[in-house]
Amino acid sequence: MKLWPEPFSPKTGLYLVATPIGNLRDMTLRALDVLSAADMILCEDKRVSTKLLNAYGIKKPLRPYHDHSTAADREAVLAMLKEGKVLALISDAGTPMIADPGYKLVKACREASLPVYAIPGASAVLNALQLSAMPTDIFTFQGFLPTKSGALNALLATIKNKTETHVFFESANRLTKTLGFMKDVLGDRKIVIARELTKKFEEVFSGTADEILTHYETHILKGEIVIVIEGKSDEVIGEDALDDLLRKALSANSLKEAVELVRMQTALAKKVVYNRALALKDAADK
DSSP states (O other): OOSSOOOOOOOSEEEEEOBOSSOGGGOOHHHHHHHHHOSEEEESOHHHHHHHHHHTTOOOOEEEOSTTOOHHHHHHHHHHHHTTOEEEEOOSSBOTTSSSSOHHHHHHHHHTTOOEEEEOOOOHHHHHHHHHTSOOSSEEEEEEOOSSHHHHHHHHHHHTTOOSEEEEEEOGGGHHHHHHHHHHHHTTOOEEEEESTTSTTOEEEEEOHHHHHHHTTSSOOOSOEEEEEOOOOSSOOOHHHHHHHHHHHHTTSOHHHHHHHHHHHHOOOHHHHHHHHHHHHHHHHO
């Protein structure tokens, strides 16, 4: 049995090459083969990619391809492929096309019947899922969370009753605000914060939004962050659990606010939550 494949013999086409998300030793042998053989490398930021390629002793012409690339830019790439060129597309880190530019270029290649190849490798999304200890049979990934409060709250409201695992990217400077919204909308749902993945100070912290907020009051918060959120349990909430949620909510909120908070957490009908909250409040006032 051969331990190594045959030497790489490049064919014309666009190669989507995954690069490390932090640890340079995560570059695959196949990725090195493709980058070394490419006629040109398309990249998000030439400064970032130059540092990466220098680490492996690779010197190739670089051409920017990013979110602001135009149809004319794509036509230029297609023209090179039609000439028989070998082109590689890389992002600043991780797997191209996953919360990174590129899909319009791949679509244009497919429509022109030009070959496209995927060279797998590091992915922050999959690393975080592996480390989260949450179900991975069904999950959704929606890239970076919205920066505006209204849009963030609306997004969280749409996932609160879904049972699949949810994965998002977030920046360190917005995490505290985001966790505050998650606490209000998702309640005690399990959340995992995975940051600085594959790097020296990698951290994976699990808890409720409240527990995570407390943790980062005394711990440094920086670096790239992946948030993994537990899906809603299929279990129907019992009366005792509902009462516990309402008592906690009523202790710090008005009746109206407490009802709305628990309604969002449980997806129960507003009338059901209100009637129970009113009964608990009346009993406490006697």
